[in-house]
Amino acid sequence: MRFVETELAGAFIIELERREDERGFFARTFCEREFAARGLPTRFPQCNLSRTLRAGTLRGMHYQAAPFRESKVVRCVGGAIHDVIIDLRAGSPTRCKWIAVELSADNGRALFVPEGFAHGLMTLTDDAFCYYHMGASYEAPATRGVRWNDPAFGIRWPRQPVSMTDKDTNHPDFDPAKFDG
Numbered sequence: 241m242r243f244v245e246t247e248l249a250g251a252f253i254i255e256l257e258r259r260e261d262e263r264g265f266f267a268r269t270f271c272e273r274e275f276a277a278r279g280l281p282t283r284f285p286q287c288n289l290s291r292t293l294r295a296g297t298l299r300g301m302h303y304q305a306a307p308f309r310e311s312k313v314v315r316c317v318g319g320a321i322h323d324v325i326i327d328l329r330a331g332s333p334t335r336c337k338w339i340a341v342e343l344s345a346d347n348g349r350a351l352f353v354p355e356g357f358a359h360g361l362m363t364l365t366d367d368a369f370c371y372y373h374m375g376a377s378y379e380a381p382a383t384r385g386v387r388w389n390d391p392a393f394g395i396r397w398p399r400q401p402v403s404m405t406d407k408d409t410n411h412p413d414f415d416p417a418k419f420d421g
Contacts, residue, residue: 241268243278243352246341248327248334250354252278253341254313258348267348269315270373280352281311284373291318292363292370296402300360301326301386301411305420308382309355311375319368320344321361322398326386328419329356336414338393343370358386360408362397384420385411 244253256267272282292299301324304310314323326338341351342364353359355375385408388395392414 241271241274243274246339248325248337248339248357249332250352251325251327251339251357252280252352254350254352256348269350270313281375284313284375286374286377288372288374290370290372292368293366294403295363295366295368296399297363298360298388298397298401298404298408299362300324300408301358301388302360303328303356303358303384303386304376304379304382305384306382308376308379311355312353312359313350313373314343314353314359314361315348315350315371316343316345317369317371318345319363319365320346321363321368321370323351323361324359324395324397325351325353326358326393326395327356328358328386328414329354330416330419332356335416336392338395340396345369360388362399362401364398386414387411390414 242255258265258267323343324340327334390413
């Protein structure tokens, strides 16, 4: 695996190191030793799989409030997504900054999302599957979100969403004074 630092401290793009031959390829997607060497979590108490049927569907921007903050490794294992993270950490020099990364089954990349970040995605293809290694278990009362098009962040999405949940559509604008993440 190759860990590519992003401009958001603690967030990494993880690229596969493929060993290819006439059969296809083999690659490690996780190595405890390599994650630990970068100070990343090595324990993932929960793994999730999502399937999104329609291109242009937006999921996000989600996070869990303290003390249930979660890190995650997101990988698209079928289709392609436009994956977005926002640094919401108080005191961070990149607070309210965001990055977007295309993750797809073809490019094999994953994104490590640190605790204190909001995460969301837009599907670029029909029938997109995402696999998540979660650094903490889901705690429903701690679930929070910020609005996908909040001007505080200025996220540039590849298109207008064609599908979203009411909950994701109605997340509040970010207010640093009321932030409980």
